[in-house]
Amino acid sequence: MLLAGLLIAAGPHALHAPWWLIGLTLFLYAWRGLAVGNRGLLPARWMLVAIVALGMAGIWLQYRALFGRTPGMMLLVMFSGLKLLESRDQRDAAAVVFLTWFLAITSFLYSQSIPTAIGMFAAVAASIAALVSCAAPRRAPRANLRTALVLLGQAVPAALVLFLLFPRVQGPLWGLPQDAYSGITGLSDSMAPGNLSQLTLSDAIAFRVDFHGEAPRRRSLYWRGPVLWDFDGRTWRLGNPHLAELEPPTGGTRVEYSVLLEPHNRNWLFALELPASVPAQARYLDDGQIISLSPVRARISYEIASAIEAEPNPSEARPDLERTRQSLERARRLPPGFNPRARNLAESWRAASASDTEVLARAIEHFRRERLQYTTEPALLGRDSVDEFLYDTREGFCEHFSSAFVFLMRAAGVPARVVTGYQGGELNPVDGKFTVRQSDAHAWSEVFIAGRGWIRVDPTVLSVPLRLDAGLARALPAGKAMPLLMRPELEWLRGLRYNWEALTHQWNLLVLGYNPERQRELLSLLGVKGADWLELASTLLATLGAFVLGLFAWMLRGLVRPDPVQTAWNQFCRKLGAKGVTRSPYEGPRDYSERAARSLPSAGESIRRIAALYMALRYGRQAATVDVVELHRRVKDLEFG
Amino acid sequence: MLGHRRVYIVPSRLGFFFGGALAILLVGSINYALSLGFALTFLLAGMGIAAMVQTTRNLARLSVRAGRSEPVFAGDAARFRLAMANAGDFDRPEILVRHLGSGAQQTVDVAAADSAEAVLPVPAARRGWLPLGRVMLETRFPVGLFRAWSYVEPDCRCLVYPHPVASALPAPAPNAQAGGARAHAQGSDDFSGLRGYQPADSPRHVAWKSVARSDTQHARSDVMLTKQFAGDAIAELWLDLRDLPPSLGLEARLSRLSGWVLSAERTGALYGLRLPGARIEPGRGETHRAACLEALALYKAT
Numbered sequence: 006m007l008l009a010g011l012l013i014a015a016g017p018h019a020l021h022a023p024w025w026l027i028g029l030t031l032f033l034y035a036w037r038g039l040a041v042g043n044r045g046l047l048p049a050r051w052m053l054v055a056i057v058a059l060g061m062a063g064i065w066l067q068y069r070a071l072f073g074r075t076p077g078m079m080l081l082v083m084f085s086g087l088k089l090l091e092s093r094d095q096r097d098a099a100a101v102v103f104l105t106w107f108l109a110i111t112s113f114l115y116s117q118s119i120p121t122a123i124g125m126f127a128a129v130a131a132s133i134a135a136l137v138s139c140a141a142p143r144r145a146p147r148a149n150l151r152t153a154l155v156l157l158g159q160a161v162p163a164a165l166v167l168f169l170l171f172p173r174v175q176g177p178l179w180g181l182p183q184d185a186y187s188g189i190t191g192l193s194d195s196m197a198p199g200n201l202s203q204l205t206l207s208d209a210i211a212f213r214v215d216f217h218g219e220a221p222r223r224r225s226l227y228w229r230g231p232v233l234w235d236f237d238g239r240t241w242r243l244g245n246p247h248l249a250e251l252e253p254p255t256g257g258t259r260v261e262y263s264v265l266l267e268p269h270n271r272n273w274l275f276a277l278e279l280p281a282s283v284p285a286q287a288r289y290l291d292d293g294q295i296i297s298l299s300p301v302r303a304r305i306s307y308e309i310a311s312a313i314e315a316e317p318n319p320s321e322a323r324p325d326l327e328r329t330r331q332s333l334e335r336a337r338r339l340p341p342g343f344n345p346r347a348r349n350l351a352e353s354w355r356a357a358s359a360s361d362t363e364v365l366a367r368a369i370e371h372f373r374r375e376r377l378q379y380t381t382e383p384a385l386l387g388r389d390s391v392d393e394f395l396y397d398t399r400e401g402f403c404e405h406f407s408s409a410f411v412f413l414m415r416a417a418g419v420p421a422r423v424v425t426g427y428q429g430g431e432l433n434p435v436d437g438k439f440t441v442r443q444s445d446a447h448a449w450s451e452v453f454i455a456g457r458g459w460i461r462v463d464p465t466v467l468s469v470p471l472r473l474d475a476g477l478a479r480a481l482p483a484g485k486a487m488p489l490l491m492r493p494e495l496e497w498l499r500g501l502r503y504n505w506e507a508l509t510h511q512w513n514l515l516v517l518g519y520n521p522e523r524q525r526e527l528l529s530l531l532g533v534k535g536a537d538w539l540e541l542a543s544t545l546l547a548t549l550g551a552f553v554l555g556l557f558a559w560m561l562r563g564l565v566r567p568d569p570v571q572t573a574w575n576q577f578c579r580k581l582g583a584k585g586v587t588r589s590p591y592e593g594p595r596d597y598s599e600r601a602a603r604s605l606p607s608a609g610e611s612i613r614r615i616a617a618l619y620m621a622l623r624y625g626r627q628a629a630t631v632d633v634v635e636l637h638r639r640v641k642d643l644e645f646g
Numbered sequence: 647m648l649g650h651r652r653v654y655i656v657p658s659r660l661g662f663f664f665g666g667a668l669a670i671l672l673v674g675s676i677n678y679a680l681s682l683g684f685a686l687t688f689l690l691a692g693m694g695i696a697a698m699v700q701t702t703r704n705l706a707r708l709s710v711r712a713g714r715s716e717p718v719f720a721g722d723a724a725r726f727r728l729a730m731a732n733a734g735d736f737d738r739p740e741i742l743v744r745h746l747g748s749g750a751q752q753t754v755d756v757a758a759a760d761s762a763e764a765v766l767p768v769p770a771a772r773r774g775w776l777p778l779g780r781v782m783l784e785t786r787f788p789v790g791l792f793r794a795w796s797y798v799e800p801d802c803r804c805l806v807y808p809h810p811v812a813s814a815l816p817a818p819a820p821n822a823q824a825g826g827a828r829a830h831a832q833g834s835d836d837f838s839g840l841r842g843y844q845p846a847d848s849p850r851h852v853a854w855k856s857v858a859r860s861d862t863q864h865a866r867s868d869v870m871l872t873k874q875f876a877g878d879a880i881a882e883l884w885l886d887l888r889d890l891p892p893s894l895g896l897e898a899r900l901s902r903l904s905g906w907v908l909s910a911e912r913t914g915a916l917y918g919l920r921l922p923g924a925r926i927e928p929g930r931g932e933t934h935r936a937a938c939l940e941a942l943a944l945y946k947a948t
Contacts, residue, residue: 560703
């Protein structure tokens with residue numbers, strides 16, 4: 006039991022542990038498993054010390070640290086094996102059980118999905134069964150397992166009350182280790198050739214969207230994320246945007262929707278272009294980004310509105326403002342000495358055009374005509390990445406397209422910038438919500454046209470029109486790598502996934518998304534407005550107290566008068582009653598048993614004997630313990646042929 | 647019968663560690679905003695609450711009934727029997743029954759709708775009635791996080807005979823019938839006494855009852871006795887407190903008497919007991935022996 010619980014709890018860690026640690030831990034577990042019947046096989050103290058030293062040295066070599074999140078968890082995994090091996094008595098076993106719980110909770114740092122929750126519940130059940138076996142070693146293991154399950158079953162209502170009412174504090178309580186949020190995928194604050202295409206091989210969900218009303222067409226779903234301004238020849242980086250008041254765009258179709266955003270450890274919130282409102286906990290930046298006040302480290306949900314196909318808001322289009330002038334200056338800047346062929350091309354457009362609009366038209370025409378190839382496995386590019394993409398490899402991912410397009414526009418003197426985010430999304434027919442995945446990550450361009458403002462141009466779509474309406478899967482030539490579930494032949498698998506994701510969405514929203522804010526909402530629904538923690542705590546205690554009393558009363562029901570003789574007699578009467586011989590209120594034990602013995606002749610002898618015992622115990626002079634026991638046994642064994 | 651009302655409960659040492667572990671889990675959950683961490687912590691906390699209730703239940707409304715306890719000699723252990731009857735439809739495993747006076751203890755499991763017996767060997771130091779006194783029932787079932795206990799004081803007592811001290815039996819009193827003592831011709835009609843077993847003796851004459859009563863660890867010749875039969879009436883023995891020198895002290899004299907009763911019973915003689923203010927007519931057999939020993943156990947000097 007102990008071992009089973011540990012194995013389940015340590016399972017998720019195995020996905021993240023180095024191979025040698027997995028091997029070592031499994032070896033320790035197996036050693037313990039073999040030594041169950043034979044204590045002599047357990048290691049001597051010096052061997053344990055040696056294993057600890059080796060393991061710690063290994064972890065130090067691997068991570069260059071013993072503290073911090075990952076090495077700490079790895080130490081925990083190793084110690085679970087050691088403690089198991091070392092455990093000789095009940096207290097050691099309890100220590101292993103506690104370790105199991107720590108392993109379980111740390112595994113939630115990796116994943117809090119439904120399967121993990123089920124697995125950890127199983128681990129906890131096994132560990133509690135182990136605790137019960139320690140407390141009652143002579144009892145049958147089955148009975149102990151049942152006791153453990155009953156305990157857990159009774160724990161659930163209390164756990165629910167605690168979960169809902171325990172005063173929640175928004176963490177963290179102190180600074181987290183630096184690697185606390187490692188391994189979270191999502192867009193980054195820079196874009197170099199290759200990093201977006203890596204991201205798009207991931208099926209992970211970026212966020213889910215619930216449109217209040219009709220969903221816009223897929224081609225309009227541009228989820229705006231970080232806006233990149235500065236180019237160093239290879240990498241695009243964030244600019245220096247300022248906080249601004251959002252001036253709602255004019256025209257377009259207004260849509261309202263709520264977004265359940267997965268943690269990505271950055272500040273961006275994603276909204277459809279162009280945003281028309283800003284959530285309460287967020288701010289608007291003058292390049293059109295919406296950022297939350299703190300990095301999104303837990304799943305959050307927000308309500309937001311956007312205007313689809315709208316004209317940009319007017320203030321950004323006013324070049325007379327100093328700040329606008331500065332940002333336009335920034336949007337024309339290019340590092341010298343890169344991509345000479347692209348520069349020549351851009352300068353030729355400039356020379357042949359009378360206005361920025363005309364240059365833009367030529368560029369669009371160029372991308373349409375060139376028919377560059379779309380691929381998630383772009384070739385590695387050298388120093389002049391734009392040149393090589395446009396003229397040599399002629400294939401790339403959206404980051405290549407947008408990077409090249411912005412470069413060309415800037416080279417021709419037109420202010421332009423790169424916008425990253427997500428494009429599209431998938432309707433889940435089960436719950437009617439949209440799922441946007443990391444594989445929908447996209448990059449496009451914006452060009453500033455005097456008098457109109459920043460205009461979106463998606464150069465990828467210019468070359469590969471299918472990308473917009475059909476998504477990545479159709480846009481790629483056949484045989485190219487793409488996420489497994491995007492393959493068209495796996496239709497039935499997708500249906501399964503829709504159901505699963507609808508369930509997961511509810512799970513994320515209701516269970517994982519339950520936070521101090523939700524708690525306040527729930528309480529105000531229950532009629533408690535603005536409860537402080539003291540009030541919350543007293544409600545909680547009162548509820549738990551009522552629960553304990555109720556549980557106690559329920560468990561002791563029918564035990565008001567513990568008279569073993571009467572209990573046995575009642576059971577006897579019930580058994581006979583089930584056979585149709587019900588005792589009448591006026592019938593004494595003698596008459597009743599006589600009648601029962603006559604109508605159930607096969608058991609007549611036992612019935613008479615039980616009645617005699619009962620009368621002796623009830624009315625006899627001296628009651629003997631053995632007789633009580635015998636009465637119980639006889640009533641229990643009473644059978645009717 | 648005794649149903650006890652009050653069950654006390656406190657966390658055990660392990661329970662305090664459990665509380666500490668929960669606190670760590672809670673802080674971890676807050677710090678990393680782990681919703682499932684909260685769920686796990688609260689599930690375990692709920693388990694603790696349920697365990698508290700179940701630990702209490704393991705003792706609640708358990709009826710404790712004192713059983714018969716056989717008389718013992720002073721110096722031996724009185725074996726008190728407590729019958730624990732469980733009227734509930736759940737088992738009550740791992741109930742530690744401990745006698746507070748002596749520390750004697752036993753762990754019993756009481757199955758659902760069943761009863762179980764605990765036997766507490768309590769040292770009997772002095773003759774007379776030995777009351778059981780307070781008994782503590784304690785349990786940590788089901789998870790060992792809590793310790794629940796309860797006291798019962800069943801109304802039961804055990805008769806303690808004086809410690810028997812072996813010494814030579816007094817001479818048989820002259821037979822009350824005419825003719826007095828006659829020479830004993832050894833025959834086989836009337837039982838006259840016992841002597842040590844010799845290999846040539848007929849197995850029909852072995853005092854098997856006495857063998858069965860004695861400790862099996864002794865060598866055969868020590869425990870096997872051969873019945874001797876005499877052709878005539880047998881002697882009557884009077885065991886009298888006044889035959890023993892008062893200088894020994896009352897308790898020592900009673901011990902001698904106790905030893906005499908055992909020897910007399912073993913020889914198969916008819917024996918009577920005389921104490922100041924009490925007199926048991928000569929007789930023989932278990933009941934008679936018990937009556938004599940009880941009189942000795944309860945004798946109070948006037």
